[in-house]
Amino acid sequence: MAFPCPQLLLILIVTLIAASEADLSATGGAKKKTFVFRVDHRAKPSVFPTHAQWYASAAFSGGGATPLPLLHVYDTVFHGFSASLTPAHAAVLSAHPSVLAVFEDRLRRLDTTRSPQFLGLRNQDGLWSDSDYGSDVVVGVLDTGVWPEHRSFSDRNLGPVPSRWRGACETGPGFPVSLCNRKLVGARFFSKGHDASFVGGGGGINQTVESRSPRDADGHGTHTASTAAGRHAFRASMAGYAAGIAKGVAPKARVATYKVCWKGSGCLDSDILAGFDRAVADGVDVISVSIGGGDGIASPYYLDPIAIGSFGAVSRGVFVASSAGNDGPTSMSVTNVAPWLTTVGAGTIDRTFPADVILGDGRRLSGVSLYSGKPLTGSKYPLVYPGKSGGLSASLCMDNSLDPKTVAGKIVICDRGSSPRVAKGHVVKDAGGVGMILANGLSNGEGLVGDAHVLPACAVGYSEGDVIKAYVASAAVPTATIQFRGTVLGVKPAPVVASFSGRGPNGLTPSILKPDLIAPGVNILAAWTGAAGPTGLDSDSRRTEFNILSGTSMACPHVSGAAALLKSAHPDWSPAAIRSAMMTTGRLDDNRRKPTTDESTGKPATPFDIGAGHLNLDRALDPGLVYDIATQDYVAFLCAIGYDPRTIQVITNAPTACPARRPAAEDLNYPSISVTFPAAAGSAANQSRTVRRTATNVGSMADAVYKARVEMAKGQGLEVAVTPRKLAFTAGARRQRFKVSVTATAEGDGGPRFAYLVWSDGSHEVRSPIVVSWIQPL
Incomplete structure (x- = not known):
C-alpha cells in the first residue's frame, strides 16, 4: 500500500480547518496552535x-x-522549527516548496536496588567489570528532569568529564550550575511547547508545583535516570521496603537529563524533538525515553517525533531505548514500534511486598502493598463495597463518589480503573474509611503492583476481588482486616511478563516484531524527588529518598543502562549490534527453569508478550553473532512499506531514491523474524515466504562455525528451512548471509504461530524468535 506525501495530507486537513475557522475570525480571531x-x-x-x-x-x-514566532529551531536529528500559528497560517506555510511535512503538537504521557542482580550483574565479574561499570559513557534521559542533590548522582571517585562532552548545565530558580558535577554532566529543560499551549488556551505549566529549570518536581525522571546509571547508595529503602544497596545498571556512566515533560502537564512533541536534537548535539551515547505513544495508537513514522528524533540519533551512532507502553495485556497495544528503536516491555523480579486480606470467616487472600503507616494490628473492621448499590463512580472510588455515612470506619473495596490507584485511597480516607482493598478488573487479571498508599490498603487480583465481593454480598455482617508482610525475596516464578506491559503484534508494521525484549519493570526501587510524596499526588505531604514504581517506564532505563555497559565494553558496536546482543541472548525461562509465563493468562509467554526474551547481561557481553543494521537498511525498509522518497526524507533528513523493485520489509536485518500472510477465505495452509539475514561474527575467535537448528512446539503447523545450515566465519569473512523459508502447513488453527532459529558454535547460542501471523488486507 502506497502512503501519500504527509504535506498533501496536511494541506487537505488544514484547508478544512481553515474553512471552519473563517467563522471564528469573524467573531474574534482563530485560535493558535503549535505546529512542527x-x-x-x-x-x-x-x-x-x-x-x-x-x-x-x-x-x-x-x-x-512580523517575523515568524519561532519556538524551537531543530538542527541535529531534525531540521525545521516549531511555531505557534493559526491553522490557516500553518496551511499557507505547508505549501512552501522547502517544507517537507507539518504536524500539530500532541501531548504524550509518561509510561509510568535488586534488579541489577536479577539481570545477572555481579561485582568484579562479567559485564560490570569488563565495561568498568559503564565509565565515561553518557546516558541522556528525556523525562521530567532530575533531583540533582540525590546521592545517586554523587560524583565521588569519578574521573573527569569526558573531553568530547559538549553539553551544559542550564540554570533556573533553585538550580545553579554548581549542581551539575562529574556524574550529572548535563541538565537542560524545554518548555516552549507548553508555554505556547498555555497562550493558545491549553494547560501550560503549573508553576505552583513546577520549577522552570531542570529540577524534577514529578519524580519520574529522577527514578528512571538513577535506574539507568545511579551510583551505589547504601541503606536505601522506601519506608523500610526493599532495604539494601540501590544502584543503577551502569553505576559509573555519566547522566545528562533533558526535561521535556512537566508535572501534571505531560510531554509535548515539539519539546520532545528539541530534547532529542540537543541531546545528540551534546554528545550522548545512549538515550532513554520512557514516554508513551500519545493516545496509545502508533502513529506513522513520519508523524511520530520519537520515531523521527530517534532515527536522527541512531543514524549518528546513539542507542535509543523506549518503553513499550502500559496498555497490556490487550493485543497490539505496544507503542514506540519504529525498527531503529529498542522497545522494552516489563517483567517482574524475584522480590515482592505481600499483604493479606483476612476475611471475617477466616479466609486469607493474597495481595501486595507498600503501605508504611500505622497498621490495623489484626483488628477486624466492617467491610463495604460501594459498587453494590452506588453505581460505577462509587465502585471506582472516584472523587466525591463515596457517602461518608456508608464508608466511615470501614474497609472499602474499590475497583481498579479510571483514576490513579493511590488517588482512590485518598478518596476513601477523606470519606472516613479506615482501609481499602483495591480489586483488579478482568482486564488487569491477576497482575499486581505495590503502591505507597496513604491508608492501610492492599491490591488484590481479579479472582480474589470476586471472592471478597461475594463474601460481602452473602455475609450478614462482613468484616476484614489487612496484614502487611514487608519485603520477600526469592519469589518464584520470576520473571513473569507484567499484565500491563504493551503487547504485539506491531500494529503499524507487522513485519517487525515488537516489543524487542522485556526487562525488570515491576516494583523497582530507585531515587526520588524531594518535591513530591511517594504517591506523586499533590495532597501527599510525605517525603522519601527512594520510591518503588512499576511500568514499562521502569523497564526502559534498565535497557538504557545495559546499552551503556555494552557500549563501554564494545565502543565499536553500532546501536543495532547492541540491540542484537541483548535480543539474541535473552532468557526465555524463569528462575524455576520453566518457560516464562504471562501474568494475565498464567500460560507460557509468546514473542508477542516477551519479544526475544528477558534481558540477560550475563550473555549479552559475548553474543557470538550479531545482526547489524546500517542507515541505508532502514531507508530500504521505509521504501518497502510504501513510503515515497519525500515522505522518507521527513524521517531521514536526506534525499532518497527507492529502487524500482520494492524491497521486502521482512528482509530488514532484524534479530527477530516476523512473517505475515494475507488472511484469505479458506485454509491458511501452503503459504510460504523466504526472508534473508546477515550474521556478523563478533566473537573472540575469528574462525568459527555455527550450525542452525529450529526449535518449535508440536502442532505449530510450520515448516522452517534454513539455507545454508552451516555458517563458516574467518578473519577475512566475518559476515555470512543465509535464508529462512517459512511454510504454513495444513496443521494449525489459523492463529499466530511461533518458532525459534538458533545458531550455535558449541559455546554461543544465538536465538531469534520466528513469528508467523495472518493479517486482513486493507
Whole structure:
C-alpha cells in the first residue's frame, strides 16, 4: 500500500480547518496552535547566515513585517522549527516548496536496588567489570528532569568529564550550575511547547508545583535516570521496603537529563524533538525515553517525533531505548514500534511486598502493598463495597463518589480503573474509611503492583476481588482486616511478563516484531524527588529518598543502562549490534527453569508478550553473532512499506531514491523474524515466504562455525528451512548471509504461530524468535 506525501495530507486537513475557522475570525480571531515543520535545510538561501534567520524571514513566511514566532529551531536529528500559528497560517506555510511535512503538537504521557542482580550483574565479574561499570559513557534521559542533590548522582571517585562532552548545565530558580558535577554532566529543560499551549488556551505549566529549570518536581525522571546509571547508595529503602544497596545498571556512566515533560502537564512533541536534537548535539551515547505513544495508537513514522528524533540519533551512532507502553495485556497495544528503536516491555523480579486480606470467616487472600503507616494490628473492621448499590463512580472510588455515612470506619473495596490507584485511597480516607482493598478488573487479571498508599490498603487480583465481593454480598455482617508482610525475596516464578506491559503484534508494521525484549519493570526501587510524596499526588505531604514504581517506564532505563555497559565494553558496536546482543541472548525461562509465563493468562509467554526474551547481561557481553543494521537498511525498509522518497526524507533528513523493485520489509536485518500472510477465505495452509539475514561474527575467535537448528512446539503447523545450515566465519569473512523459508502447513488453527532459529558454535547460542501471523488486507 502506497502512503501519500504527509504535506498533501496536511494541506487537505488544514484547508478544512481553515474553512471552519473563517467563522471564528469573524467573531474574534482563530485560535493558535503549535505546529512542527520539517524543512529541507539544504534549500536555505546563502543570504541567510543561519536557518533560524531564514525560517523567521518574510522570504520564508510569505511576506509581512512580523517575523515568524519561532519556538524551537531543530538542527541535529531534525531540521525545521516549531511555531505557534493559526491553522490557516500553518496551511499557507505547508505549501512552501522547502517544507517537507507539518504536524500539530500532541501531548504524550509518561509510561509510568535488586534488579541489577536479577539481570545477572555481579561485582568484579562479567559485564560490570569488563565495561568498568559503564565509565565515561553518557546516558541522556528525556523525562521530567532530575533531583540533582540525590546521592545517586554523587560524583565521588569519578574521573573527569569526558573531553568530547559538549553539553551544559542550564540554570533556573533553585538550580545553579554548581549542581551539575562529574556524574550529572548535563541538565537542560524545554518548555516552549507548553508555554505556547498555555497562550493558545491549553494547560501550560503549573508553576505552583513546577520549577522552570531542570529540577524534577514529578519524580519520574529522577527514578528512571538513577535506574539507568545511579551510583551505589547504601541503606536505601522506601519506608523500610526493599532495604539494601540501590544502584543503577551502569553505576559509573555519566547522566545528562533533558526535561521535556512537566508535572501534571505531560510531554509535548515539539519539546520532545528539541530534547532529542540537543541531546545528540551534546554528545550522548545512549538515550532513554520512557514516554508513551500519545493516545496509545502508533502513529506513522513520519508523524511520530520519537520515531523521527530517534532515527536522527541512531543514524549518528546513539542507542535509543523506549518503553513499550502500559496498555497490556490487550493485543497490539505496544507503542514506540519504529525498527531503529529498542522497545522494552516489563517483567517482574524475584522480590515482592505481600499483604493479606483476612476475611471475617477466616479466609486469607493474597495481595501486595507498600503501605508504611500505622497498621490495623489484626483488628477486624466492617467491610463495604460501594459498587453494590452506588453505581460505577462509587465502585471506582472516584472523587466525591463515596457517602461518608456508608464508608466511615470501614474497609472499602474499590475497583481498579479510571483514576490513579493511590488517588482512590485518598478518596476513601477523606470519606472516613479506615482501609481499602483495591480489586483488579478482568482486564488487569491477576497482575499486581505495590503502591505507597496513604491508608492501610492492599491490591488484590481479579479472582480474589470476586471472592471478597461475594463474601460481602452473602455475609450478614462482613468484616476484614489487612496484614502487611514487608519485603520477600526469592519469589518464584520470576520473571513473569507484567499484565500491563504493551503487547504485539506491531500494529503499524507487522513485519517487525515488537516489543524487542522485556526487562525488570515491576516494583523497582530507585531515587526520588524531594518535591513530591511517594504517591506523586499533590495532597501527599510525605517525603522519601527512594520510591518503588512499576511500568514499562521502569523497564526502559534498565535497557538504557545495559546499552551503556555494552557500549563501554564494545565502543565499536553500532546501536543495532547492541540491540542484537541483548535480543539474541535473552532468557526465555524463569528462575524455576520453566518457560516464562504471562501474568494475565498464567500460560507460557509468546514473542508477542516477551519479544526475544528477558534481558540477560550475563550473555549479552559475548553474543557470538550479531545482526547489524546500517542507515541505508532502514531507508530500504521505509521504501518497502510504501513510503515515497519525500515522505522518507521527513524521517531521514536526506534525499532518497527507492529502487524500482520494492524491497521486502521482512528482509530488514532484524534479530527477530516476523512473517505475515494475507488472511484469505479458506485454509491458511501452503503459504510460504523466504526472508534473508546477515550474521556478523563478533566473537573472540575469528574462525568459527555455527550450525542452525529450529526449535518449535508440536502442532505449530510450520515448516522452517534454513539455507545454508552451516555458517563458516574467518578473519577475512566475518559476515555470512543465509535464508529462512517459512511454510504454513495444513496443521494449525489459523492463529499466530511461533518458532525459534538458533545458531550455535558449541559455546554461543544465538536465538531469534520466528513469528508467523495472518493479517486482513486493507
